Amino acid sequence: MAGRFDGQVAIVTGASRGIGLAIAQRFVADGGKVCITARKAEALAEAVESLGGSEHAIFVAGSADDEAHQDETVATTLAAFGRIDFLVNNTGINPTYGRMIDVDLGAAEKTMRVNVVSAIAWAQKVYHAWLGDHGGAIVNIASVAGLLPAPGIGVYGASKAALIHVTEELAVELGPDIRVNAVAPAVVKTKFATALYEGREEEVAAAYPLKRLGEPDDIGSVVTFLLSQDSAWVTGQTITIDGGVTLTGGV
Template sequence: MVSKRLVSRQGGDVVQGIAGKVALVTGASRGIGLGIAQRLVDEGAKVCITARKQDVLDEAVNQLGAANAIGIAGKADDPAHREDAVRRTVETFGSLDLLVNNAGINPVAGPLIDFDLGAARKTVEVNALGALAWTQEAYRAWMKDHGGSVVNISSVSGVKPAPMIGMYGASKAMLISLTETLAVELGPTIRVNAVAPAIVKTAFAEPLYQGNEDGVAAKYPLRRLGVPEDVAGSVVFLLSDDAAWLTGQTITLDGGITLAGGH
């Protein structure tokens, strides 16, 4: 017998287990985060998006639809902002079933041997500890009693060495480790997974390909860079019931570049 889920997917219907759910996506006023939020809304979810600037968030909410989304501005590493965003999400939409930890920074590039330790601490604080703190907040407010699914946005630089962005990569490697440990600790009612994208065409990653996109893309077996929709599809799959037996996993989204020996 073919499962109803398989029939639904083959028929082009929405991903199972997303419609009617409530999600919070950090760092989602543009780029990968906004792409994920848009896909979630398209699949029938309600979404809270966060970022630093309220005016940019307001534009994103208009794109998503005011009935589908709210935007709450603040710094990802601010405890008061995290508490406020989670509380208002539950108050507005009635639950918090899905969490995507997308907020990240890369304030300084350069060799680790010369890296400013203050910048290193800030990178780890936002990229790794911030994701842990958002997960703790969502757990206490809703997921502890009701279950849920979490996806962390890591990076291929957390999977293999990435010279010149080594501290960013180290923070993303820590995030993968946190993903695995949380998956063990929070099962069976909460699943925790991650994705590790290579270069995705966003303002954040633009310095890595600006002025030479064709040359950079030529190193990828799929001969193109990623786009936010590529990441969004995998994230929504991991959040959905279609991934109900997946936890503690990191999907490398890289167009084949790591297999080809690149970064």
């Protein structure tokens, strides 16, 4: 597997920790170079060091839905590495919990802007900067909450359902030279998902046929498969990575 991304470059958003960092780690381990983004520069700097330093990774700090940040990231990546072969839209927020009927609409709009609109914007930026002329692949990080009703996180689920549809639309528009896929994880043990399992991990995991929650590398391995030529005839698909929990009707 080592070397399958030799000479290739990816942008991974939301990658200072958790799933995004695991994706970047797998990509670099297979020979690629990566630009990671998130809001906090200090955490990103630490992540870059864990990836082997500036020879292998760089970072740009900023808000994923900020157009100036998107432009800076693309320009910085091209200046550092000379190309952008892949985009992973990993950034996501979930600022609300409770019934959708009661949700604060400002929070709902922010969720849609970050989780859906900014994913489209990143795709546009990378397409016009490099992918449109050279080809490549995009992977969007969705969620099982986008596949089934998810009480308490309904707006988040709606945003991920929209992202799955965005994936399908872009796959149709951008083929044959650009493949676009998504993954839909269930609960993965990250800081982002802590509220879903903290203090009751065994109870939550009991509903999963594989009897454990996900680890970030469970997602990173599938995402790098979708970026690689190992999935050369795969586009417009959403791969569910859930330890089997959706088989039992759960998210």
